[in-house]
Amino acid sequence: ADSQVPQNVEHVTVTNNALFTHVYGTEYTEQQAWKQKGFSHYYDVNDQVHRIYWNNAIDEIEKRKQPNDFILHFWGVGTKPVADAHPDLINVEPGIGNGNGFARWRVYESNSVRSAVEGVDSVNFCKQDWYHITIGNSFDLEDFDYNSNKQDYVLYIGRIGYNKGVDIAIEATKAAGKRLKIAGQGSLADLGYTSTPDHCELVGYADPLHRRFLMSNAESLFIGSRYSEPFGGVTIEAALSGTPSITPDWGCFPETIVQGRTGFRCRTFSDFVTALKQAPTLNSLQCRLHGEQYSLENTAPQYERYFQDVLNTYTAQGWYTL
Secondary structure: OOOOOOOOOOOOOOOOHHHHHHHHOHHHOOHHHHHHHOOOOOOOOOOHHHHHHHHHHHHHHHHHOOOOOEEEOOOHHHHHHHHHHOOOOEEEEEEEOOOOOOOOEEEEOOHHHHHHHHOOHHHHOOOOOOOEEEOOOOEOHHHOOOOOOOOOOEEEEOOOOHHHOHHHHHHHHHHHOOOEEEEOOOOHHHHOOOOOOOOEEEEEOOOHHHHHHHHHHOOEEEOOOOOOOOOOHHHHHHHHOOOOEEEEOOOOHHHHOOEOOOEEEEOOHHHHHHHHHHHHHOOHHHHHHHHHHHEHHHHHHHHHHHHHHHHHHHHOOHHHOO
């Protein structure tokens, strides 16, 4: 109900804060709580919030739908019942960034996550789908400031946890003699720290303005994810700020980080320490230009083309349409 949409766009309320509070507690609606801790509740896609959301969304779509309308399922399997209720419409999953996919028409965030979800059969057998494609996430250039005059700190921004390799960032920056600013939700206590290391500063939750400042002034961004990141959007946000990124060499990063140009992809502790020392020598403008390929203006035409390709399977000769 609190959503704000552009003029001439209809917003239809299907859930509200009272429902969130009833099911999840106040942490979901009290900003200070989730800014400090994040959302700690378990995402059960069969809970009461989802069931009410499905029922209301199904009914409201039924009132409005036209032949060959598209439904975009940004919450994946969390909205599958809505797709099941409207099989006559064109159900698309955009921005898939997890290990699941249900829709006939799919857009993944990276080739890495697409290959992982499609599985080994796509390698061993002819089990590819021409309409399961990759389009990277999009960013508003107005949200970031390009800056080539950096301050002497490394930035980590994200959830504070083992999965994101925050401990690697702490250890590597110490070995490289660098200051580390840590922005995000969670606590170092979860990583076994009883106090904040001397070379580190915890800056808490970074809203858009604070993020803009932190990213544009950092000499590098560090993300040490131990899992295969499906997109790792903070690296693109950093690039748009003229800031190179230091990452592992798996997941999406071989697609989004140009080695030695817009950052460094690492496999050993030595790689991370060396990258921290060399990152300030990289060209900030090259980072910015690389990040701009993910702008709203560059991403929108990719979706327009994909939607037309899909529509052709309903209204023209499908894959053979010229």
